[in-house]
Amino acid sequence: MLTTFELDEYIFEALRLGASGFLLKDAEPTDIIGAIRIVAGGGSLLAPSVTTRVIAHFAHAGTPPPAPHPQLTDLTDREREILAWVASGRSNQEIATELVLSPETVRTHVSRAMVKLAARDRAQLVVFAIQSGLQAP
Structure with missing residues (x-):
């Protein structure tokens, strides 16, 4: 997903729906091209600020953490x-x-x-x- 908006609801909904990447439009053009190649090759990529938000969300969730995989x-x-x-x-x-x-x-x-x-x-x-x-x- 390539978006201007770094809103939690967009991030988590995109990941829930199976997005393999989440990048902001202000990323450098070379980073966007690299991200497209990574996702097209079967990988995934999250913008560093998005990764931080995902970690913070799970770390501060009010529910007990799920059991380890x-x-x-x-x-x-x-x-x-x-x-x-x-x-x-x-x-x-x-x-x-x-x-x-x-x-x-x-x-x-x-x-x-x-x-x-x-x-x-x-x-x-x-x-x-x-x-x-x-x-x-």
């Missing part, structure tokens, strides 16, 4: 660590730089986590990580 224990320690970084809104390149890994290695861990958790896209991984209480250091 049942397959979370199927992930390796490294997959859980990278999943936490994904939930912080970082790109594969940023995670790779932080953990001194190649972007391809990070992509592999993200892909394996998606398969193990039956996540349809990166946005759903973020939701699973937040619901499971995973946080990047």
Whole structure:
């Protein structure tokens, strides 16, 4: 979804309806083109400010947090660590730089986590990580 409005109801409704990306129109043209390529390739992307709002929403929700995803224990320690970084809104390149890994290695861990958790896209991984209480250091 590409929009001018960064309203919570737009963000959450778009994600509920299956949006794989949420970007604001004031993004740089190269970022918009990159986001289109990511989503077209089966990935997902949230604007950093949107990721922050999603995290804040789940962190401050008035209801008790849901139980961790049942397959979370199927992930390796490294997959859980990278999943936490994904939930912080970082790109594969940023995670790779932080953990001194190649972007391809990070992509592999993200892909394996998606398969193990039956996540349809990166946005759903973020939701699973937040619901499971995973946080990047």
